[in-house]
Amino acid sequence: MKMPGELAEAFNEQISMELASSTAYLQMSAYFEAQNLTGMASWMRMQSEEEREHAIRFFEFVVDRGNTVRVGGLDAPQAEFANPEQVFETALEQEQAVTKAIHDLYRLATDHGDLGSFPFLQSFIQEQNEEEATVETILERVRLAGNESSAILLLDSELGTRT
Numbered sequence: 001m002k003m004p005g006e007l008a009e010a011f012n013e014q015i016s017m018e019l020a021s022s023t024a025y026l027q028m029s030a031y032f033e034a035q036n037l038t039g040m041a042s043w044m045r046m047q048s049e050e051e052r053e054h055a056i057r058f059f060e061f062v063v064d065r066g067n068t069v070r071v072g073g074l075d076a077p078q079a080e081f082a083n084p085e086q087v088f089e090t091a092l093e094q095e096q097a098v099t100k101a102i103h104d105l106y107r108l109a110t111d112h113g114d115l116g117s118f119p120f121l122q123s124f125i126q127e128q129n130e131e132e133a134t135v136e137t138i139l140e141r142v143r144l145a146g147n148e149s150s151a152i153l154l155l156d157s158e159l160g161t162r163t
């Protein structure tokens with residue numbers, strides 16, 4: 001069953017937001033490559049791919065519901081960062097913004113009584129809990145490492161093991 005227009009539009013905006021997230025993480029990967037922190041760079045590229053998968057899951061959901069997909073334009077993401085801590089701070093803010101958007105989407109689906117989108121959105125609400133927790137832990141560990149390059153390099157190796 002088709003979603004009401006307003007809800008379909010909000011789902012379309014979420015596709016763009018996930019793509020924007022993907023692009024932002026890719027740019028963060030480029031920052032870490034330039035710093036020779038190749039483990040963090042690789043972690044960011046995987047995160048970028050994960051966000052693209054989220055966009056595709058939203059895309060397929062909109063198509064399955066019989067609504068039309070419109071992919072929006074993307075602004076260039078932030079490219080300059082003072083240090084790794086600032087990168088992960090930005091990543092956390094981004095995840096929090098996505099969480100808020102998905103919560104808003106869920107509230108909108110509730111307003112429209114669109115039961116068909118509840119399970120899908122609930123899986124993303126859970127996904128966001130995990131995403132925020134993961135980024136928050138890394139941010140705290142980057143803060144613990146501070147300016148000690150040996151600690152940063154160790155964390156870099158650890159993040160580089162993500163598969």
Ligand SMILES: [Fe+2]
Pocket residue numbers: 018021050051054098
């Ligand atoms: Fe996402």
Ligand SMILES: [Fe+2]
Pocket residue numbers: 021051095098131
């Ligand atoms: Fe995410």
